[in-house]
Amino acid sequence: MATLVELVRQGLVLKWDVDLEPRQQIERCLFLLPHLAPRFLHELPAVGSTWNIEETPEQQLDALTEAYVSGRPLIIDRQVKHLVRHKSAAGVWYLKTADVRLFGWFALRDYFIAASFGFVEQIKATPGIYHGFGNEVVRYRDQLPLDEPKFVPGDDPHAVISNVDYPA
Numbered sequence: 001m002a003t004l005v006e007l008v009r010q011g012l013v014l015k016w017d018v019d020l021e022p023r024q025q026i027e028r029c030l031f032l033l034p035h036l037a038p039r040f041l042h043e044l045p046a047v048g049s050t051w052n053i054e055e056t057p058e059q060q061l062d063a064l065t066e067a068y069v070s071g072r073p074l075i076i077d078r079q080v081k082h083l084v085r086h087k088s089a090a091g092v093w094y095l096k097t098a099d100v101r102l103f104g105w106f107a108l109r110d111y112f113i114a115a116s117f118g119f120v121e122q123i124k125a126t127p128g129i130y131h132g133f134g135n136e137v138v139r140y141r142d143q144l145p146l147d148e149p150k151f152v153p154g155d156d157p158h159a160v161i162s163n164v165d166y167p168a
Contacts, residue, residue, distance in 0.1 A: 001147045004031070004107055012144060013113060018069040019062075027071025028110040028162070033140055036114060044100075050121040051098050057119065060097035068095065068112070073165040080164065082155045089134025091141075091151035093160060103133045105141055105151040106160040115140040 007013040014037060016030040032040075044058040055063070064079060074080045074095075083092040083103070095102040095112070101123060104114040115137040123129050141150055157164045 002145050003147055004111065004113075007144060007146060016065065016069075016114070018065045020066060020070055024066075024070045026069055028069055028112070030065060030069055030112055030114070031107075032104075032114040036117065039117070047099070047119060049099050050119070053098060055098075057097065057099040061100050061102070064095055064097050064100075064102075071163055073163045074161060075165050075167055076157050078167055080157065080161060082157070083130060083134045084155050089131070089138055091153055092134045092137045094133070101133070103137050105137060107146065107151060109152060109160055110162055112161075113141075 002010070004013065008015055008031070011034065013031050014034055016032050018030060020026070040061075044061065045056075047057050049056060049060075067079070068074060078096065080093060080095055083089050083094060091105045092103060093106060093112070094104070095114075099120050101118050101120065102114050103116040103118075104112055106112055116133050118129070118133060144150070152160045
């Protein structure tokens with residue numbers, strides 16, 4: 001078994017470097033599985049917003065990851081959500097923008113590992129796809145030689161992420 005730091009050294013998990021504004025500091029850590037990097041590079045820039053908003057999905061994800069890493073409050077159900085409906089997908093969470101869903105798990109509080117992503121238009125058009133994303137995340141997580149416990153259990157947002165807020 002290995003720690004998250006060891007998995008990064010081995011290339012099994014990648015540290016997601018997020019550009020922060022001057023004077024911002026890293027408050028939370030974001031990682032991704034290696035298979036996602038090429039998808040981000042090729043798929044995100046090619047897609048426009050389905051909501052006809054000014055920000056592209058790529059810009060939306062950049063803004064969300066910057067907010068996450070810098071420790072700004074994230075709004076429950078609007079920016080971060082637990083995949084609660086699927087018992088087989090224990091510990092699966094997703095980060096949300098208007099057009100993108102980023103599925104993964106919290107290895108530790110404030111340490112999110114992204115394993116999969118999808119576009120809202122595709123997700124809403126495919127019944128049961130959230131279950132598929134949840135199973136995919138669990139499959140990737142189970143394959144990693146990460147020290148136990150591999151994820152923070154439960155559905156309490158305060159257990160997995162600092163500085164959360166609820167919608168007004």
